[in-house]
Amino acid sequence: MSAMAGGIAYFVPAAQLAIESTGQVVHVAPSPSESAAPSTSPTASAAPTPGAFTVLLLGSDDDSKFSSDHVLTQSMILVRIVPSTKQVTMLSIPRDLYVPLSTGGSGKIDGAYSYGGAGAAVATVERDFGVHVDDYIWIGLLGLVKLIDAVGGIDVVTSNPVLDDYYPADIYGGWPYDYERVAVLAGPQHLDGLHAMQYVRSRHGDLQSDLGRSQRQQQVLIAIRQKSKQLSPADLPAISQALGGELKTSMGLTKVAQLLPVASSFDNLDAINQIILAPPYTHGCGCPETYINGNWGLILPLVHQYFP
Numbered sequence: 644m645s646a647m648a649g650g651i652a653y654f655v656p657a658a659q660l661a662i663e664s665t666g667q668v669v670h671v672a673p674s675p676s677e678s679a680a681p682s683t684s685p686t687a688s689a690a691p692t693p694g695a696f697t698v699l700l701l702g703s704d705d706d707s708k709f710s711s712d713h714v715l716t717q718s719m720i721l722v723r724i725v726p727s728t729k730q731v732t733m734l735s736i737p738r739d740l741y742v743p744l745s746t747g748g749s750g751k752i753d754g755a756y757s758y759g760g761a762g763a764a765v766a767t768v769e770r771d772f773g774v775h776v777d778d779y780i781w782i783g784l785l786g787l788v789k790l791i792d793a794v795g796g797i798d799v800v801t802s803n804p805v806l807d808d809y810y811p812a813d814i815y816g817g818w819p820y821d822y823e824r825v826a827v828l829a830g831p832q833h834l835d836g837l838h839a840m841q842y843v844r845s846r847h848g849d850l851q852s853d854l855g856r857s858q859r860q861q862q863v864l865i866a867i868r869q870k871s872k873q874l875s876p877a878d879l880p881a882i883s884q885a886l887g888g889e890l891k892t893s894m895g896l897t898k899v900a901q902l903l904p905v906a907s908s909f910d911n912l913d914a915i916n917q918i919i920l921a922p923p924y925t926h927g928c929g930c931p932e933t934y935i936n937g938n939w940g941l942i943l944p945l946v947h948q949y950f951p
Contacts, residue, residue, distance in 0.1 A: 695725040697774060697950060698894075699765055700864075701756060701781040704811075704844075714783070715753040716764060717844075718860055721774065723950050729909050732916040732949045733864065735857035737925060741934040742771045751934065756781075761891065773943060774950045778893045784814055784844075786889035788836035790867070793885040794874065796835045797866035799842075803855050804829040807845040814840075839863055861917050868909075916949060 702718035719736040738753040745766035746758040755767040765776045782790070791797055805827040812823040825841045827834070834842060843859045874882075924942050925935050 692725050692727065692951070694727055695723060696777040697721060697723045699768055699776045699779045701761065701764055701779060702787070703756070703781065703783050704813075713757045716756040716781075717753060718857075719752065719764070719768070720860065720864070721768065721772075721776070721950065724909075726908075728914070729911060730914045730916070731909065732918065733861050734918040734946065734949070735861060735920065736768065736772075737857070737920055737935045739933050739935045740920075740925065740937055742767065742937070745770060761893070772946050772950070774946060778898075780894070781891040783889050784840065786886055787840050788814070789885045789887070789889065790882070791834070791836035791839045793882040794867070794870045796833050797839055797863065797870050798831070798833050799839075799862055799866045801827055801829050801832050801842060802862075803859055805842055805845045805859075807841075810841060810845055834863075857919050858917075861919075865912065865915065918945070918949065 698721075700718070700720040700722060701716045703714040704717050715738070717738055719738065721732075721734040721736065723732045725731075736752060738751065740752045741749060742752050743749045744752075744755050744758065744763070746755065746763050752767060752771075756764040759766075761779050761781055765779055768774065769776055805825065807826075808824050809822045810825040811819075812821040813819040825845065827838060827842045827845075832838075843856065843863050846856060920937070920942065923938055924945065925937050927933075927935060
């Protein structure tokens, strides 16, 4: 859920606030090969496009139930931007996907960040999916709420309404393990930060479970991008102050400055490819743990088609 807010990588001009807040830079060392890792040899993929770049968006439930150093990434979205053709591809990676981890052993992909931070998350995605990641952006729960409120809310058509009797009341409540009922009805909606977070974070009541949540995340990500087009450089200091350092990124100021004119030129929503790894690309394992297994023979050709 929170990762969508990380969309700031592509939805600049909001990206500058991340740099002003933390400016964290990730340096990913090559990981040792592991026999259990899926094959990542390219399969008839196109040659890399000059100027294109890929950002890994990471979002975590970082409330008081978790140690700040060991949060899981509840959302992971790969975003590839091709400035020359003004095309964008968003690939949602299931949080429960069982993969070899760059930190050693295998487990759910959402644990890579918990075990080794952004560097481990980037290295795991690069090795398992056979892609190159240029930068990352991480955001937590309050970061998403504050970002959307700072830009004046977002407008979406909620095709996947939410009615959840067991939504975590862990942000503003007095007990982080409490629950509450939330509802975001179907149809055109103007959502503030809190209701946008409820719309993309809820896991109950959606017939598609996490796949439905991935669709909601990408929908809100696009809405944030649309709203950011209305921002001017004069708005950035106030937004940066509102976030209060709750965003981490590897992007430097120079790169953000180069991307500002690029972001404003992306105005064709039909040029956005949205990819969800639904069956037959993934399937449940049928075991006590809620693992998702990947059909790598299908996943890798698909990924290399859009992320050469």
